[in-house]
Amino acid sequence: MSEKVYSDKKGTKRSSTRSSVDRISNRKPLGRQSYEADEGDVSRLAKKLKPLASKEDIEVDSAFGYRFVNFIHVFTTLSQILVCKKCAGSVTFTESDIRGLGFKIVVKCKQCEITTIESSPLINSAYDINRRITFAMRLIGIGMQGINKFCAFMCLPNPVYQKAYDDIVKCIATGTKAVKSVVLHDAVKEEKKISEEYGQNKGLSVSGDGSWRKRGFSSLFGFASLIGWYTGKVLDILIKSKYCKECEHWEKKKDTAEYEEWQSLHENNCHINHSGSAGKMEPDAVVEMFSRSEDAYEVRYAFYIGDGDSKTFKSIQDAKPYDDFPVTKKECIGHVQKRMGTRLRNLRKGAKNLGGRGKLTGKLIDELSIYYGLAIRRNTDSI
Numbered sequence: 064m065s066e067k068v069y070s071d072k073k074g075t076k077r078s079s080t081r082s083s084v085d086r087i088s089n090r091k092p093l094g095r096q097s098y099e100a101d102e103g104d105v106s107r108l109a110k111k112l113k114p115l116a117s118k119e120d121i122e123v124d125s126a127f128g129y130r131f132v133n134f135i136h137v138f139t140t141l142s143q144i145l146v147c148k149k150c151a152g153s154v155t156f157t158e159s160d161i162r163g164l165g166f167k168i169v170v171k172c173k174q175c176e177i178t179t180i181e182s183s184p185l186i187n188s189a190y191d192i193n194r195r196i197t198f199a200m201r202l203i204g205i206g207m208q209g210i211n212k213f214c215a216f217m218c219l220p221n222p223v224y225q226k227a228y229d230d231i232v233k234c235i236a237t238g239t240k241a242v243k244s245v246v247l248h249d250a251v252k253e254e255k256k257i258s259e260e261y262g263q264n265k266g267l268s269v270s271g272d273g274s275w276r277k278r279g280f281s282s283l284f285g286f287a288s289l290i291g292w293y294t295g296k297v298l299d300i301l302i303k304s305k306y307c308k309e310c311e312h313w314e315k316k317k318d319t320a321e322y323e324e325w326q327s328l329h330e331n332n333c334h335i336n337h338s339g340s341a342g343k344m345e346p347d348a349v350v351e352m353f354s355r356s357e358d359a360y361e362v363r364y365a366f367y368i369g370d371g372d373s374k375t376f377k378s379i380q381d382a383k384p385y386d387d388f389p390v391t392k393k394e395c396i397g398h399v400q401k402r403m404g405t406r407l408r409n410l411r412k413g414a415k416n417l418g419g420r421g422k423l424t425g426k427l428i429d430e431l432s433i434y435y436g437l438a439i440r441r442n443t444d445s446i
Contacts, residue, residue, distance in 0.1 A: 108436075129192065133219075134158065138168075142247070146173040155347040158182075163223035164214070166188025189231075193223050199229045228344070243300075249297050251360040254291035266365025267387075268292035270395060271352075272374060273345030282341045289346035292368065299352045303337040310335065346378035353384040368393045400436030404428055 086326040098433035134292065138156035149261050152172050159179070160167040168180040189437070200210050201304060210222045223231070247255050251267075258267055283306040289299045316322045337344055353364055363385055369376050376392045407428045417423045 087129060108364050129195070130200055131290055147175055148370065150174045160189055160232050161220055162177065163193040163227070164220055165192050166220070172223050184332070193227070196222065197228060198200065198235050201232070219331040248295070248360065250294065250296040251362060254294045254296065254298060257293040263365075266363035267298070268366035268393065269298060269364045270368035270370060271345075271349045273348060275341055285337075285341055285344035285348070287345045287352070289349070289352050289364065292366075299356070304334045304349050305337050305341075307334040309333070346375045349375050350378050350382045350384065351377055352383065353390070357385070363388060364390065366391050366393050369398075382391060394438055396439050399439065403435045405431035407431065 069143055071072050091262050133154065134156075142153065142155050145154055146152060155171045157169045157171065158166045159169050165183045167182070168182055170178040170180065181190075183190045185228065186194065196210060200206070200213070204416055205213075207222075207225060207228050210228075214222050222228070224245065254267055258264075269289040269291060271287060271289050275282035276284040284302070286300060286302045288297050288301075291294065291298050309334060313325055313329075316325075337347065339347075356362055356364055365388075367376055367379060367390055376390075379390050407423065408425075411423050411428070
């Protein structure tokens with residue numbers, strides 16, 4: 064049966080079936096104006112990111128932004144309805160100085176001087192739009208070739224060339240590193256403050272987890288992060304890589320004088336910082352973040368909340384990041400709850416007469432696992 068969507072008094076949407084038709088019969092379905100209504104002068108991006116925003120929200124006028132415009136369609140119409148302010152003559156619009164997605168709009172009048180308008184703000188003589196599209200595409204995992212395809216399918220000008228793209232990526236990397244440093248330091252300070260309020264003065268409690276670019280242990284990239292127990296904020300993050308694009312490019316010129324010169328300059332900037340299997344990336348990254356916590360943030364991670372993977376905590380124990388100061392492991396309740404369900408399912412498979420109606424069904428196992436987790440959460444002081 065199809066479901067209908069209605070709006071309640073607060074403007075939220077909910078699903079309805081026949082059983083609740085009598086409760087919503089007096090409400091009106093959402094119309095086109097309801098969907099298209101603008102909520103003040105807040106940018107569309109700000110609205111989409113609203114759930115992720117902090118208390119320091121900044122309202123932005125929606126006029127400050129970019130739009131897709133068909134040049135011929137728009138400026139041909141403008142030339143038909145506009146005249147020159149000085150001589151009242153007709154004007155025409157063309158483009159020049161195209162650099163990537165940025166260009167100059169040339170306003171011509173038969174009697175007056177030519178006027179040019181930058182299509183985008185300039186940052187050190189470079190168009191902002193070129194940096195912005197590179198940054199946006201990098202955020203969704205798309206590089207130079209992906210930008211080329213996007214521009215081709217959208218009938219946009221060719222993006223910047225490889226050298227300019229590399230320079231933009233370096234600028235973005237510099238900016239993101241600076242922002243990351245400030246954000247992580249603030250998160251650590253907040254976590255430390257709350258921990259001390261709860262009487263935890265030995266060090267912070269953190270949970271760690273990792274991920275890879277693709278499933279399995281064949282990935283060339285991976286990362287791990289440490290998250291504060293009280294704030295739920297990321298306190299540190301580290302990327303592990305077994306691949307470097309520049310190294311791959313210069314491999315063809317190995318054993319040449321040019322290669323030796325490049326290698327001496329590239330050695331400190333190489334992206335490869337991991338050797339071994341992809342599965343070892345998470346333990347190595349967590350150990351490295353523990354080892355640098357005192358120098359980077361002036362704190363110790365006294366408690367590690369594990370996710371059931373004993374390899375990571377064993378690596379921390381073997382590394383002894385704080386010498387004689389021990390790191391204590393705490394179990395993640397969610398993973399303990401999950402393991403309870405797994406063990407019950409395995410028990411049902413291996414034993415006779417446990418499954419079936421009125422016995423250990425899948426639904427009952429789910430309920431027992433939830434209650435088991437709730438019991439631990441509500442009695443953490445007694446464990």
